[in-house]
Amino acid sequence: xxxxxxxxxxxxxxxxxxxxxxxxxxxxxxxxxxxxxxxxxxxxxxxxxxxxxxxxxxxxxxxxxxxxxxxxxxxxxxxxxxxxxxxxxxxxxxxxxxxxxxxxxxxxxxxxxxxxxxxxxxxxxxxxxxxxxxxxxxxxxxxxxxxxxxxxxxxxxxxxxxxxxxxxxxxxxxxxxxxxxxxxxxxxxxxxxxxxxxxxxxxxxxxxxxxxxxxxxxxxxxxxxxxxxxxxxxxxxxxxxxxxxxxxxxxxxxxxxxxxxxxxxxxxxxxxxxxxxxxxxxxxxxxxxxxxxxxxxxxxxxxxxxxxxxxxxxxxxxxxxxxxxxxxxxxxxxxxxxxxxxxxxxxxxxx
Numbered sequence: 001x002x003x004x005x006x007x008x009x010x011x012x013x014x015x016x017x018x019x020x021x022x023x024x025x026x027x028x029x030x031x032x033x034x035x036x037x038x039x040x041x042x043x044x045x046x047x048x049x050x051x052x053x054x055x056x057x058x059x060x061x062x063x064x065x066x067x068x069x070x071x072x073x074x075x076x077x078x079x080x081x082x083x084x085x086x087x088x089x090x091x092x093x094x095x096x097x098x099x100x101x102x103x104x105x106x107x108x109x110x111x112x113x114x115x116x117x118x119x120x121x122x123x124x125x126x127x128x129x130x131x132x133x134x135x136x137x138x139x140x141x142x143x144x145x146x147x148x149x150x151x152x153x154x155x156x157x158x159x160x161x162x163x164x165x166x167x168x169x170x171x172x173x174x175x176x177x178x179x180x181x182x183x184x185x186x187x188x189x190x191x192x193x194x195x196x197x198x199x200x201x202x203x204x205x206x207x208x209x210x211x212x213x214x215x216x217x218x219x220x221x222x223x224x225x226x227x228x229x230x231x232x233x234x235x236x237x238x239x240x241x242x243x244x245x246x247x248x249x250x251x252x253x254x255x256x257x258x259x260x261x262x263x264x265x266x267x268x269x270x271x272x273x274x275x276x277x278x279x280x281x282x283x284x285x286x287x288x289x290x291x292x293x294x295x296x297x298x299x300x301x302x303x304x305x306x307x308x309x310x311x312x313x314x315x316x317x318x319x320x321x322x323x324x325x326x327x328x329x330x331x332x333x334x335x336x337x338x339x340x341x342x343x344x345x346x347x348x349x350x351x
Contacts, residue, residue, distance in 0.1 A: 017199035241274030246312030
């Protein structure tokens with residue numbers, strides 16, 4: 001088969017949706033392959049001849065934000081491929097999601113500067129089209145993985161192209177969940193004899209969850225209601241200031257009335273003495289200023305997955321109230337990354 005010369009001629013369409021994962025509590029066993037779920041930007045990479053394009057999971061273009069990766073893929077000896085993987089940026093041996101967010105910048109000069117200072121890596125975990133231009137979407141995972149390893153063998157001389165590891169052992173996969181550190185968002189399970197199913201949740205995903213004890217520094221009412229909708233969470237920094245780090249909205253309906261009365265009795269500014277909701281940040285919205293500050297007396301334990309810039313990236317799950325915990329004991333140290341990268345990450349970066 002003659003390799004295509006233009007992206008539009010690829011046997012895999014440019015608007016294909018990546019295969020996704022269904023969130024489950026436990027990893028399935030028997031006939032599954034387990035892979036780390038890296039904490040980065042999901043990316044589909046297309047090449048035909050001298051043309052390269054990068055697409056986000058949403059379908060939005062990524063090429064202009066990662067020009068160094070476009071050049072890296074153009075430099076490979078394989079002139080035709082469609083790859084599925086994760087774009088990541090490494091700082092001091094750790095993955096930095098905040099550095100990725102900084103790339104989504106309107107100024108081309110800023111993007112070029114960041115590309116030079118903190119170049120991205122591309123972690124490969126699937127291949128949809130091989131060097132000959134053959135569509136592999138219907139091929140089983142075992143065949144696709146063999147093709148991916150063959151592709152990587154020809155590309156690994158480029159230090160910014162990485163091959164994600166896998167295991168057939170659920171015990172090892174569970175070990176990754178415990179020891180993967182902040183670089184992992186969880187572990188994904190794929191059926192070994194299954195095809196690539198675009199746009200469907202054909203994989204299984206177990207997310208990594210940790211817990212932290214946080215101070216309630218404020219709350220928001222539910223839309224159109226006078227009952228509490230979410231708790232605003234804080235942690236004390238090294239200077240003793242209470243920084244807003246996120247929220248939790250997983251409050252049982254039966255508890256809302258009593259919790260609302262309890263919170264309203266504590267209403268007192270400023271709530272947060274450091275970074276506060278509504279302050280300048282990429283997360284700020286008009287709604288983020290509509291909150292009630294409270295005297296920082298209540299402590300809650302919450303489960304969270306990822307942290308970016310000393311903030312919970314997603315909403316957290318309320319585990320329990322902690323009347324036994326002093327608010328001043330709730331510090332940012334709980335969510336700071338470890339001093340050393342996890343072995344799984346370190347080994348992958350050496351490859």
